[in-house]
Amino acid sequence: MTLISLVIPCYNEQESIPIYFKTVATILNDFQKEYPMYEWEYWFINDGSNDSTKNELTKLNVEHPQTVHYIDFSRNFGKEAALLAGLAQAKGEYVCVMDVDLQDPPELIPQMIRTLATTDNDIVTAQRIDRTSEPKIRSFLADEFYAVMNHISKVKIAAGSRDFRMMKRPVITAILSMPEYNRFSKGIFSWIGFKTKILEYRHRDRVAGKTHWSMKQLFAYSMEGIMDFSNVPLAIATWLGILLLTSSLAGLTTIFIQAAFFHTVVANWLGYTLVIALIGGVQLSYLGVVGDYIGKIYLETKQRPHYIIRDKH
Incomplete structure (x- = not known):
């Protein structure tokens, strides 16, 4: 059996969690019927939510104690910390990182698994090829960030790159070997190297709730990335x-x-x-x-x- 771990950061996602789990579980169960050699574990990271996110995770853990696990932070430490915590706990040979709002299409997970299993790729990553339904100013600034980042840094990040990706165990080991406090995962994923396959998809809206990233936070995150990977x-x-x-x-x-x-x-x-x-x-x-x-x-x-x-x- 090959264990696949899913790492899902959560911050005030009480509405999205039940929809996410039902959707992903259906896809994975159908996949398992065709490929019974795979099994799953979910690692939800509650990043200091102040709604009923923990209650929703507790329900899932009680209903599925063998597969659904969660970590509850003492406060909000940010998505980068949540990703790191999830990767540290994941035991799978393959580890998939994705958001709980289903803007990351879970239908790509089976294709990611097959790609890692049948090719010499170490990472399969999703890349969004359009930004429909997103404010134009936000799309423009995002595109400019990638252009500037790729121009001034040796670490290249494709425009539209997401944290949504599946990685083999050696990749996870490499990421966890980098203990720096100021983390920019997109840059880290690119910096470590490894052979990568890109899967393209079109923009999706959130299934529930609203985004927690303001323009101010996105700007600060962009500056973090630039200063972490360029002098x-x-x-x-x-x-x-x-x-x-x-x-x-x-x-x-x-x-x-x-x-x-x-x-x-x-x-x-x-x-x-x-x-x-x-x-x-x-x-x-x-x-x-x-x-x-x-x-x-x-x-x-x-x-x-x-x-x-x-x-x-």
């Missing part, structure tokens, strides 16, 4: 400093020539303002970027746990 922001600050310094010197030189050779009267405050503004801009922009990197180093050196488990079934 280009530091280089930008350096070149910006050089540009501003050069501009300042050119401006001051112009003022000096006009005053010395053409006897043009230039107000002293203009020169002072130019010098102060440009040098101040260099300092602030550079220190801001350096401060972000130092902040990340600070969090890494603390070696705090990524999450705290209040309960596990």
Whole structure:
């Protein structure tokens, strides 16, 4: 028998959980009739939900104690921590990561299994090829993020990539060997390498509830990814400093020539303002970027746990 683990992070998903389990269980049971050599386990991670998510998970655990397990965090630690906790608990030879809102189409799971079993691929990942029903500004910003990320980083991430993927055990071992506190899973999945097969699908709406990602959170997550896998922001600050310094010197030189050779009267405050503004801009922009990197180093050196488990079934 080959065990397949499903890792499902949950945050305030009381409405989605029953629909998810019924849908996925039906697909997997039908698949098992044709391929009886596979068995399943579910690992739900309750990421500090403040609704009835834990109650729904408890019901499933009572009804299916051999296959449905869950972890209950002491508070909300974020999706990255939830993914890490699920991967650490999963025992399967194949491990599938997916969202509970069914925007990740579970119909792809059988195809993922067959691909890993019959080819030399180590990862099968889903890639969304359209963003219908999503606000245009959000789609535009997402596309721009991938474009910038792929331009400035050696780690390439395909536009529309999702966390939804199935991986073999050596891939999970590689991911768990990376203990960093600041985590960006899409970047980590790409950084570790391994042979990957991409399955394309079209956008789906949530089956229930509403998204918990605001524009502010998405922007912060994007910056996390850029700074975790690229030092280009530091280089930008350096070149910006050089540009501003050069501009300042050119401006001051112009003022000096006009005053010395053409006897043009230039107000002293203009020169002072130019010098102060440009040098101040260099300092602030550079220190801001350096401060972000130092902040990340600070969090890494603390070696705090990524999450705290209040309960596990």
